[in-house]
Amino acid sequence: MHEAGVDKVIALTHVGYKRDLEIARDVPGIAAVIGGHSHTLLGEMEGALGPYPTMVTDAAGVEVPVATAYAYGKYLGHLTLTWDDGGKLVKAEGAPVLLDASVTPDPAIAARVAEMGAPIEALKQKVVAQIAAPIAGDRETCRQRECEMGNTVADAMLDRVRDQGISIAIENGGGLRASIDEGVVTMGEVLSVLPFQNTLSTFELKGGDIVTALENGASQYEEGAGRFAQVAGLKYTVDPAAAAARGSAMCWSRCMETGSRSTAITPMAWSRTTICARVATAMRSSRRRRSMPMTSAPISPMFWPNISSTKVRVSSPCSTDASRSKR
Numbered sequence: 001m002h003e004a005g006v007d008k009v010i011a012l013t014h015v016g017y018k019r020d021l022e023i024a025r026d027v028p029g030i031a032a033v034i035g036g037h038s039h040t041l042l043g044e045m046e047g048a049l050g051p052y053p054t055m056v057t058d059a060a061g062v063e064v065p066v067a068t069a070y071a072y073g074k075y076l077g078h079l080t081l082t083w084d085d086g087g088k089l090v091k092a093e094g095a096p097v098l099l100d101a102s103v104t105p106d107p108a109i110a111a112r113v114a115e116m117g118a119p120i121e122a123l124k125q126k127v128v129a130q131i132a133a134p135i136a137g138d139r140e141t142c143r144q145r146e147c148e149m150g151n152t153v154a155d156a157m158l159d160r161v162r163d164q165g166i167s168i169a170i171e172n173g174g175g176l177r178a179s180i181d182e183g184v185v186t187m188g189e190v191l192s193v194l195p196f197q198n199t200l201s202t203f204e205l206k207g208g209d210i211v212t213a214l215e216n217g218a219s220q221y222e223e224g225a226g227r228f229a230q231v232a233g234l235k236y237t238v239d240p241a242a243a244a245a246r247g248s249a250m251c252w253s254r255c256m257e258t259g260s261r262s263t264a265i266t267p268m269a270w271s272r273t274t275i276c277a278r279v280a281t282a283m284r285s286s287r288r289r290r291s292m293p294m295t296s297a298p299i300s301p302m303f304w305p306n307i308s309s310t311k312v313r314v315s316s317p318c319s320t321d322a323s324r325s326k327r
Contacts, residue, residue: 002029007087010034017042017049017068018223024056024064031089032065032081038224039071039139043095053079053092065092074099124188135180137193142173143224149176149193150230157275158232161202168233170213170275174226201275210234 001009008031013020016038024033032053042052053065069077075096082091137149150173158169178192205213217229218238229236 008083013037016040016223016225017066020066020068021054021056024066025058028058028060030058030064032067032079032092034077034079035066035068036071038068040068041070041075041096042068045096052077052095055092063089063092065089067094069096124186124191126187127184128187128190129185131180131182131185134182137176137179139177139224142176142230143226143228144173144221145228147173147176147230149179151232153194154230154232157200161200164202166202166233168210169231170217171230172217172226173228173230176230 009029011023011027011030011033013023013033013035014037015023015035017035017040018038020033020035024030040050041048042050042054044051052069053067056064056066058064065079065081067077067079069075076099077094078097079092079094081089084090135148135152137147141147142150150171153176154169154171157171158166161169175196175198176193177195178189180189180193214229214231214236217227219225219227221228221238222240
């Protein structure tokens with residue numbers, strides 16, 4: 001890019017604040033990093049993790065500003081950078097702007113949004129189920145341990161494809177975006193939990209590959225990375241103490257449920273598995289798989305009518321560490 005005449009490269013990332021700091025430190029030639037994913041708030045307000053921007057010194061001794069502005073459109077990041085004639089950064093200033101009631105929406109844009117959203121609003125009002133208790137799906141829980149929403153979604157995924165001979169379902173905790181209160185459940189609430197256009201992918205994996213997937217899911221749970229595996233049809237336990245020695249948390253006490261029995265997962269045995277297609281694509285990019293036909297229907301409308309009959313379980317009979325276990 002520099003050869004093409006570009007003298008300032010700004011990295012727009014979605015890897016989280018911790019990785020943004022590493023990128024600013026380790027990647028030469030970056031003028032600034034504007035990040036996302038970790039929902040980190042920077043600035044002088046209460047709850048901020050650090051200054052806005054956070055200044056990082058790279059290997060060449062150059063100061064690189066890193067900025068991120070929380071999530072959900074609550075703040076608008078505002079960063080002004082000034083370089084001298086020699087290309088040296090001399091000033092980095094700004095702060096996230098709180099988008100509260102004092103900010104007046106543009107009337108034309110607001111009208112257009114309402115017009116385009118009208119058909120969707122009708123869909124969101126559709127009642128799909130009724131539940132007797134709330135289902136917790138908060139970010140802090142589902143990205144780090146077994147959660148009720150993870151159980152519900154994984155159980156429903158497995159129920160949808162069980163007639164194909166599927167025995168295991170895996171959903172990444174980062175794909176679960178909200179909780180649901182007790183009472184009537186609308187499609188709008190479903191879409192708040194599962195807002196992405198994912199489909200279910202069904203295929204066969206060896207036991208060793210399933211364990212590798214669980215290991216990967218547990219490898220960054222302290223950071224809330226979103227890869228933590230919410231599952232159905234199997235039980236596993238995470239040993240956080242293994243992280244220091246192995247670089248990732250060791251999963252152990254792995255059991256696959258077969259009817260009323262639980263059997264150990266063996267490295268070379270094949271198991272039929274369903275996960276969302278986005279996760280399947282990532283897995284296939286790292287290793288070749290013996291595949292089965294994929295389903296093509298979106299997840300949300302597909303399984304949610306089964307929610308009222310799905311039993312939410314938070315215990316792990318095969319586990320010895322319930323605080324970090326997943327059935």
